[in-house]
Amino acid sequence: MSLDPVFEPLRQMPPPDFADLPAVRARMASMQAMLPRRRSANVSFGDREIDGRDRKIKIRVYEPKRRGRGGALLYFHGGGFVVGDLDTEHPQCLDHAEHAGCVVVSVDYRLAPEFPFPAAHEDGWTALHWLAANAKTLGVDPARIAIGGGSSGATLAAGLALRARDEGFSALRLAMLVQPSLDHLQTQPSARTFSDTPFLASEHLPSIWRCYFGAHPPTGKALSYAAPAAAERLTGFPPVFLIVGEVDPLRDEALAFAMRLIADGVEVELHLLAGAPHGFDLVEHAPVTQLMRDARAAALVRALSPDGVWRRRMVAANSTFRLSAPLLVGAAKRFASWPARQASTLVRSLFGRSER
DSSP states (O other): OOOOGGGGGGGGGGOTTTOHHHHHHHHHHHHHHHHOOOOOOTEEEEEEEEEESSEEEEEEEEEESSSOOEEEEEOOOOOOTTTTTTTHHHHHHHHHHHHHHOOEEEEOOOOOOTTTHHHHHHHHHHHHHHHHHHHHTTSOTTTOOOEEETHHHHHHHHHHHHHHHHOTTEEEEEEEEOOOOOTOOOOOOHHHOOSSSSOGGGGGHHHHHHHHHSSSSSOOHHHHHHSSOOOOOOTTTOOEEEEETTTOOTTTHHHHHHHHHHHOOOEEEEEEEEEOOTGGGSSSHHHHHHHHHHHHHHHHEEEEEEEEHHHHHHOOOOOOOOHOOHHHHHHHHHTTOOOOOHHHHHHHHHHHHOOO
């Protein structure tokens, strides 16, 4: 396996210095300040505050101009639990709202090590219930909520999905996990041996988990909410859309988690990206980044839209035609001679209905 050359610029990013997190945060803020905040003519957004247990929680709400009465995505940014804010994955949230046509609520959760687990988890749990309670005001279906995030944000999303299952919160229709960190023990090979990967290497993982857990690591059910790979069972988990890169130290734990989900009867859409490292989506012009943007949108449409099943099948049919047009041309020639019942069966399998 080797790094796709399009991702070589990620090697220029300085590695995280867990001994001087204020400097890391200041550097990130400086980098973000140099970039204009991206906007879209098709999505409006604004920042709000919601009531937490003992503090205000900042959120950013993205509202696409074209949408039906679909659902909403609750989203958590990455940053190893120690850096990041509402601007960290602002472009991704804009993309989700614009291309999937759904409301997106991004959460500015508390960061470790000042606020170790369960602070960020509790902020997420509060935001999830706020979204459900205010769904009608936002113009979305309260029974159609997706939860997701990137890297440590995906970890938070997976932990919240487990808690939602355990506490009977039944509105979750999708868990969108992009390059998630799941195994605090780093038991998988890639977590121990990927020492030369850009942006994130195996040597960084122990420090990330130490910061997140703090002086009193969670145990029992709480441990599974912090590190979802520790869950005894995954039955009842919502459908999962999972992306991980081939040269990401988190690769093997993501794949192992996906296999456990499948074994426990959970619907999983898994994307393993050849040559992609952790943080691949920072390289917005990379073909695989653009491909995954469209794949995420299709998964959200499928999960959140009232007509999601139909639209998913249309996307699948169109993709098949683009990739395999000669094959389908040959099939069409045969189709004309098929019995009417057989032709009708094919149409229903592709589009969910028969032609009249």
